[in-house]
Structure formats: structure tokens, C-alpha cells
Amino acid sequence: MITSKDSDKSIALVRSAFRQYYFKHSKNIGIPTRMKEREFGYKQFSSGIVRHLSFRNIGELLAILIREAPSDIYCSNGFYRFPTYPMQEKQWGGADLIFDIDAKDLQLPCEQTHSYLLCMNCGVVSEKKIDSCPKCDFSKLNHISVPCNKCVFSLKKEVMKLINLLITDLGIKKNCIEVYFSGNNGFHLHILDNRFDTLDSRARADLVGYLMGIGMMVESIGVRKRSEGFLIKFPKSGLSYGWRKRIANKLGIDQLSIVKLNNIVQQKGGYDGFREELSRLTREGGVRIDPHVTTDIHRVFRMPGTLNSKSGLTKMRCDDLELFDPFINACLLGENEVNVEAKAHVNLKLKGQSFKIKKQTQRLPLYVAVYLICKGIAELS
């Protein structure tokens, strides 16, 4: 991550690489539907976010991107009558349904093999777990992850799980689901189905609970509490679809398996024990999405085709998720070499080439240098 502690030289290098990208790859930028009704915002290097902007066309936006070369560019999922007004006066007209799947929410076992801690005071990077900075004793340390192929594989699996639920349960057409690599360590899904546009935050929270597998009652699967234990009575509407079907399949029951379900509940310790088991099963079958992103109907969300300042990679559309390799397909910065000083040992693979970065000054292609500077692991020397 780029912080105000980074040298002006490093920031200038990244900024110039970003400007070059917007100059060369403007066609990558995804033009949002109803563009005039969207709120735009951008972050500048080492300063805050500018919001409540509006652009009439992509040309106006590109002019800003090339002139300012911002660190990050956002566009609202919502559309408004007055997108530039303060939030309460914008007059919300609806918002696209969006999802964010981030590796940090997946708790992957590989994470600790490629994690670093960055001191927010002096910029020292530690490869070991520490509570405070070994150099200045500052305790505010930021976690940095240099994702690996295993992370990408697990993320893709989670995306597929979400797509499957959206199609089979919610009836969303496959061609209405756009998948993007987030530009760092996750994936974004944009749903182009206007039936969902007017759902408010509460409705989206209900949807999120459904997709994450939170809040299923044991009564939905046919287990009812009685003063002495429990009773099996299957719901009239059956177990043939959705979560009920998934859980019934996992338990190996159907609407006739009263005795079998009775035994399973007994085995799990009765009503309360089975409730815990059901909660575990639904969480396991649910998708780990960031609930805040989906329930926020006024969010400014990273724009497709723009660069992510946490890595220098592009938020890139994945037309074929299985074949998509973010370290190749989203790595689009220049290749001229620059001298950088790395603050830690890092192994990484970008544009199909492996790099074993040593803790010293070395000459590296621009896309690697920007990646390391954006992560906070290197400085321009």
C-alpha cells in the first residue's frame, strides 16, 4: 500500500506508470450504464478521496484520469437524479447489485506463507509475526499479502459457488453476471439485472444472509421444538429446492425420512445440537462475500478497467474465469527497467515470469517495481 511515508520519487514513478496506462489502455475502462446518473470519485496519491463528481461521457472521465493520474477510481453502484448533490439530496433511483469476494475473508492456509507486516511509522517490512516495529517500536502495523496461485484458485472456486447460487436459486441469467478480478486479491461481480435495482439495504441484507448461509431455522428442514425434546414435521412446501434441498442432500434425507432425520437430530444432541450442526452446514455451503459491499446502496465501487493502487494491477473483466490469470491478464504496466530497493524477500510471478526479489537494490521491470511499491515492500532507489 502506498502511504504518505513513501518517498516522493516512488510515488512519482507509480503515478507516471498509471498515467501511461490510462493513455495507452483507455479502451479497457468499462463505461457504466446510465453514466450521467452515476456518482464518480477518485483518490489521489497521498491524499483523500474526491467524491460527488459526475461525467457526461467517457471522454470527460478520461481527461481527468490522464490529467490527475489518480491512485484509484470509483463509480457508484447507485444512480441518482442529482449525482453531484450531497448524499441526502441526490434522490436515489436504484443501485446495481454487486458482490465482493476477498481472499482475506476466505482464511486460506497459504496466507501466512506470503504475508508481511508494514510499519506505518517508519515503513520497515517484517516477514515474521511481530507486535511492534523492530526499528521504531511503533505498534500500528499493516498487513500486506502478496497473493499466490492457490489464493486465485480458491477465490475462483468461491466465485463459481456464488454464480451457481445466483443462477439456480435467484434465477439470474448467466449473461447478466459480469465477473471482474478486483485488481488485488479478490473478485467483483456486477449483476446486470434491473429487477434487483430498487431493493433497499434491508432487502439486500436478507439476500446476503441467504447467499452466505446465515439464519436458517431447523424448522425449515422439519425439526420443531417441543417441551420434551423435538418433533419431526416436514414443511408443507417441501424440501425440493434451494437451501432445504442442499441440506436434505447433505443429510441424505427426503420428505419421507422422518425416522432417519429423527436419528440424526438425536445423534447431534437434540434440538439445540442439531441447530448448531445446521448452522455449520449452511455456513460451509454459503459463499463468503463481503456483506457491507452488497448491502451498501450508495457505494462508490472500483471502476472496471482502472488500476488498483494496492498492486498496480487492473480491475479486469474475466470472460473465461477458468482460464483467467490475474498475474498475466491484469498486469498491463510498462516493461522498462528501474532500480528499486526491496525491504523484504519476495517470490512472485508476473506476466508469466518468476522473480525472486532479494532485500537489496536491484533492476526490475516497471510492472514489478510498481507492484512492490504499491504493496509497500520496495522504494525507488
Next chain:
Amino acid sequence: MKHVIDRAAERIETEITKGSVYERLDKYEIEILTFLVTLIIAKSIGIESILKKYSLFEAMRTEKYLTEDLRRERNNERKRLLLFKIFEDLFKMNVDLDSKDSNLFKVKVTDYLTRAPNFHEEEWKLINRLVHNGYVYLDADETVRLIRSELTSLIYSRVKTMTLSNLPDSIKAKVDDLRIKLQPHYEYRRYQPTHYPPCIKKALDVMNRGENLPHSARLMLATYMLAIGKSVEDIIILFHNAPDYNENITKYQVEHLAGNRGSHTKYSVPSCEKLRNENLCFATEECDGITNPIQFMSKLFKK
């Protein structure tokens, strides 16, 4: 006609005093007339809270008989026609029968999500429903329950927009009689500004001086006024003095808070705790024990 007027008065009295649905059912000609007379009486009594309660219980009565009709009707085409006339025509909600089981009704998942999250019971969470291919499958009473709040608003708004010329003496006498009976229950609801809680008085003071009131205070003021039964129009007038007053924006926002727009969710008055955190609380001794400004007046009048 006397029979109809008596039934109408009895129906309103049951709904308001007992807080329950009036369950007697007569021939449909009598029912239609009775309903029309209840509308006239509810309007003429002229007490906002009575009208709201009447609208809710009339909606619940409709819900009860509609559920029974849907359960009893064996002819699927007639059942579909009933669904179409009520749900699609009135509330733009498409409901169809399940192809395998005609006792199950399917509603679009988005129609479900715009209504059910307002119910607090766990069983209404989407995860506890049968969901497939964009539809939620419900039985008759669950399907009808989805539209209770819209039915209530429909009845309420129809009464609100009615204009009555001279009432026949027979109805007028019933109205006077009912008003005398029911008014004591609602006397305290006819609020005077002097009865407002201190947070609301303070916000009104600032507004009357033409000074700028923060958004959170405006939200508190509008939700409070809606909760005590003020109309959207009356509330808009309150905001006239705001330095940045814009009638269209104010109208949009108050209608949104009143649940007349978007998801049709009516916003509640923020709790005392929330107001304290936002520095909008100016509690006095009279506030002791309340957790929401809306409880202030009932506490005052219980003394």
C-alpha cells in the same frame, strides 16, 4: 339501511376497542355496503390514529377472507384470476400457481424481498423459504400476508382522499356516538407543540429561527412528526424556514421516510441513545425512563 349502518359502526368499534378483526360475514350485497359505510364513518370521525388502526384491521380482514378463498377455490383458472385482480392489478405483484402443487403460490424473489424483510420473524428470512429459479414458494396465507402493509396504505389513502358532502342524519348520529366512545382512548394523541419532547422542541426552535438544522436532526423531526400522525404536507410546511429549503427535495425525502416511496419502508424515530450519540438529545427530568422520543407524550399523559 339501518342494519348496514349498525354493522359498520360495530365493525369499527370492534377493530378500535378490541384490536381484532371483525369476523361476522353477511351476504355480499350487505358486505359491500357495510364496507362503504365504514369508510365514511372512519373519515368522519376525523381522528388520525383511529383511521390508521381501522385501515390495518380492514387489511387484516381482507387478508383473512382472501386466504380462505385461495384455499377453497379448486378451479385453477378462477384462482389465477383472483390472484391477478388483487395482486397484479392493485400492487403490481405477479403471483402464479406452482405447476406441481396448486396449493403453492410462487412470487418473484424481488417482490418477496421488497416486502418480507419488514417482518421481524425469523421464518420470513429468505433462507427459511423455498427458493428456486428466481421464485419464492409460499402457501396461501403467507402470500396474502406479503401485501398487508400495502393493503393498509391503500385503504388509508382512499379514506384520506375522500371528500364527503352532507352526511345523512343516521350516519351522522353514529359518527357522533362513536367519536364520544372512542375519543378518550386517543385524546392524548392530539398533540400540542408544548407536549413535544425537548429534542423535538429544540429542533423546531432552530428551524423557526431559520438556522440550519443538521441532516440527522431533520430526520428525527420528520420521523417524529410522521409517527404522531402529521401528514406529509404538514411536515413539509415545518421545513419552510430551512435556509436550503427546496419543496421538491423536502417532499421526496419526507415521502421516503413515510414509506410512500422506494421500498415502502416507514422509518422509525431514532432512539434516545442514537440521538445522544448525535448530540441531539436535550433530556429533561420528564424524559426519565423513555428510550425513544415517541414515548415522551404517553408518559406525560399517564401521570
